Amino acid sequence: MSEYKKPLPLITELSKVFYDGCKEEKLLYQQCKDCDEVVFFPKQLCSNCMGHNLEWKESKGKGKIHTFTVTYDSAPPEFAADCPYSLAIINLDEGFSMMSNIVECDLEKITCDMPVEVVFEPITPEITLPRFRPARG
Ligand SMILES: [Zn+2]
Numbered sequence: 001m002s003e004y005k006k007p008l009p010l011i012t013e014l015s016k017v018f019y020d021g022c023k024e025e026k027l028l029y030q031q032c033k034d035c036d037e038v039v040f041f042p043k044q045l046c047s048n049c050m051g052h053n054l055e056w057k058e059s060k061g062k063g064k065i066h067t068f069t070v071t072y073d074s075a076p077p078e079f080a081a082d083c084p085y086s087l088a089i090i091n092l093d094e095g096f097s098m099m100s101n102i103v104e105c106d107l108e109k110i111t112c113d114m115p116v117e118v119v120f121e122p123i124t125p126e127i128t129l130p131r132f133r134p135a136r137g
Contacts, residue, residue: 004123006078011126014042017056022128025120027059029096040096061118062135063092070107086110090132104133 011019018041021028030039033055037048046054068088075083086102088110102110103119115135122128 006123008124008127009129014044018042019127021056021058022120022130023122025128027061027092027118027130028056029059029092029094030054031057038095040092040098057094059092059094059096059118061092061130063090063116063132065089065102065110065112065114065116065132066091066097067112068102068110070110088116088132090116098130100129101131102133103131 009015009019018028028042030042031037031054032039032046032049032051033053034051035046035049037046039047039054043054045052066089068086070084070086071079072084075085079085084107086105086107087099088102089097089099091097102116103121116132117135118130119133120128121131
């Protein structure tokens with residue numbers, strides 16, 4: 001783990017649960033116990049019924065790429081050393097979406113609908129980020 005110079009996620013009381021899960025290699029999301037709405041990124045209230053009855057669940061970390069970009073140059077200065085890199089929106093099987101990087105993959109081979117699975121990358125002692133790689137098996 002070399003010194004991490006990119007922006008770090010904002011840790012709040014709520015997002016801490018998610019990032020603590022990542023440290024344990026668990027991808028957590030919320031589901032409303034009243035209306036079954038799947039909620040991500042972590043919220044205090046259900047985005048469907050505005051109820052408070054949200055429970056944490058663990059995703060299997062599998063999904064498909066909804067859409068993606070590959071940045072070859074002109075990245076923000078903090079990310080320039082990573083070029084080329086891919087940023088994607090992933091639709092998880094449990095019904096939520098998240099933005100992350102596609103890793104362990106030839107960037108030319110990334111396609112929409114490609115099955116992917118989560119991998120966890122510790123970037124600081126406090127923060128581990130979820131990334132996605134092509135699904136295996
Ligand atoms: Zn609800």
